[in-house]
Amino acid sequence: xxxxxxxxxxxxxxxxxxxxxxxxxxxxxxxxxxxxxxxxxxxxxxxxxxxxxxxxxxxxxxxxxxxxxxxxxxxxxxxxxxxxxxxxxxxxxxxxxxxxxxxxxxxxxxxxxxxxxxxxxxxxxxxxxxxxxxxxxxxxxxxxxxxxxxxxxxxxxxxxxxxxxxxxxxxxxxxxxxxxxxxxx
Numbered sequence: 001x002x003x004x005x006x007x008x009x010x011x012x013x014x015x016x017x018x019x020x021x022x023x024x025x026x027x028x029x030x031x032x033x034x035x036x037x038x039x040x041x042x043x044x045x046x047x048x049x050x051x052x053x054x055x056x057x058x059x060x061x062x063x064x065x066x067x068x069x070x071x072x073x074x075x076x077x078x079x080x081x082x083x084x085x086x087x088x089x090x091x092x093x094x095x096x097x098x099x100x101x102x103x104x105x106x107x108x109x110x111x112x113x114x115x116x117x118x119x120x121x122x123x124x125x126x127x128x129x130x131x132x133x134x135x136x137x138x139x140x141x142x143x144x145x146x147x148x149x150x151x152x153x154x155x156x157x158x159x160x161x162x163x164x165x166x167x168x169x170x171x172x173x174x175x176x177x178x179x180x181x182x183x184x185x
Contacts, residue, residue, distance in 0.1 A: 009131045011120040018120055020131070022138055027110075029119050040119065046112040050135060052121055054104035054127040062099045066092045090106040102126070 005028060016032035027042040048148035071091030077085025103126040110117045122128045 008134050009122055009127075011123045020121060022134060024138075025142055027135060027138075030109075031119065040112055040117065042112055042117075044139045046111060047139060048111045050108065050110050050121060050132060052106050052108040052125060052132065054125045055107050061105065062096055066096050068092075069095060099173040 007019060007021075008022045009020040011018045011020075015034055018029055018031045021030065023029040027044070029042070031038045031040065069088050071090030073085045073090075073092060075085075076088060076180045093107065103124050106120065106122050106128055108119065108121040108128075110119060110121070114166040122131050137163045156179055
C-alpha cells in the first residue's frame with residue numbers, strides 16, 4: 001500500500017536539502033540537515049502564497065569560478081604546460097555555458113495563515129512554474145471540493161411570506177448620484 005504523497009521537487013545542498021511532497025490536502029517539506037530530518041506540513045486551507053524569485057547572487061556563481069579557472073589556466077599556460085592551461089580554460093568556459101543554460105538560482109518563501117517560512121521550493125527559477133502549477137492545481141482542487149461541500153440547501157420558507165427578489169433589493173438601495181447631490185457638490 002503506497003502513501004498519498006508524491007514528490008514534486010528536490011533542492012539539494014552540501015549539508016542535506018529539502019524535498020517537497022504533495023498530498024490530497026497538504027504540502028509537505030522534508031528538510032534534511034546532515035542526519036536530522038525536519039518535516040513541515042502546509043495545509044492547503046491555510047496556504048496564502050508561495051513566492052519564488054531569482055537570487056541576486058546568481059551572477060557570482062558564474063563570475064567567481066570562471067575568473068578562478070581562467071587565472072589557473074592562464075598561469076599553467078605560461079609557466080607549466082599549454083595543454084594543462086587549455087584544460088582549465090575549457091573547464092571555465094564550460095562552467096559559464098552550463099550556468100547560463102540552467103538559468104538563475106531561486107529564493108522562495110511559503111506564507112500560510114500567520115507564518116512565513118523561508119524554505120527553497122526549487123533550485124532554479126526555470127523550474128518554478130512547473131512546480132507552482134502542480135501546487136496551484138492541488139490547492140484549487142481541494143478548495144473546489146470544500147466549496148462544494150459547504151453549499152447549503154435553500155431552506156423552505158413559510159407559505160404566506162415572500163422574500164424580496166434581487167431586482168427589488170437593488171432598486172431599494174440609493175444610487176451614487178443621489179449621494180453626491182446630497183453632499184452639495
